[in-house]
Amino acid sequence: MSTLTKLALGLMGHLRPAPPLGDATRTIALPPADRTGGLPLMAALAARHSSRAFLPQALSPQQLSDLLWAAWGVNRDGGGRTAPSALDAQEIDLYVALPAGAYRYDAPSHALQLVVAQDLRRITGYQDFVDQAPLDLVFVADHTRMSLVPVAQRESYASVAAGAIAQNVYLWCASAGLATVIRAWIDRQAIADALGLPHDHQVLLSQTVGLPSGT
C-alpha cells in the first residue's frame, strides 16, 4: 500500500490490517538466544545505521530469538533486562507484526504470544517498505506499570526506555548483518485499535527489521 493511500485512510480512521498470510500459532517458542559471539561492540557501533530497503524473506527462528533477546530479553537472575527502565518498571511491551499475526514478546518465557491473527505490518507505519519487510516491532508503554513514576514523567521515561531497546536492536542488526530503522511516523490509533490495546497502553514507536535488499 502506498504512503499516500495510508495517509488518506489514516485521516479517515480507516487504516486496517491485511488478512493473515498463513496460519498463526498461538505461541511461538523461541530457541535459546545465542548470548556469545557477534561483532565486537565498537565494530557494531561503527556499522550501525538506518536502512529502508528490505528483502521479504523471514528471519530464521534463531535470528528472531537473538533479536528479541538482544532487544529486551531477560539477561540475569532476578528478571533484569537487556535495556534499562526507570525504577525497573519494565513498562515497555514489544509487539512483533509478522505476516500471519501480531505477537507480544513474553521475555520471561522467551516466547511470542499471539495477540491477533492478522497481518499488521502495513499499519505499523506510513512508509511503504513496512508492508513487505518480514517483521515490524511495535513499542508500547503500559502506564499501569509506572505507578511509582510521577505522571508528568511517564511518557518521557517510557520513550527513553524504548529508545534503549531500539538501540539494542540497531546494534544486534549491525552485528548480524540485518537492516533496521526505528520509526515515529506511524498511525498510533490504528495500531492500538488493531492490537486491542486498553486506554492506558500507549503506542510509542515502530521498528522494521529484515535482510537488506541492497537497493
Ligand SMILES: Cc1cc2nc3c(=O)[nH]c(=O)nc-3n(C[C@H](O)[C@H](O)[C@H](O)COP(=O)(O)O)c2cc1C
Ligand atoms: C525518534 C526517531 C524517530 C524516527 N522516525 C523515523 C521514521 O518515521 N521513518 C524513518 O524512515 N526514519 C525514522 N527515524 C530514523 C532517522 O531518520 C535516522 O536515524 C536518521 O536519519 C539518522 O540516520 P542513521 O540512523 O542511519 O544514523 C527516526 C529516528 C528517531 C530517533
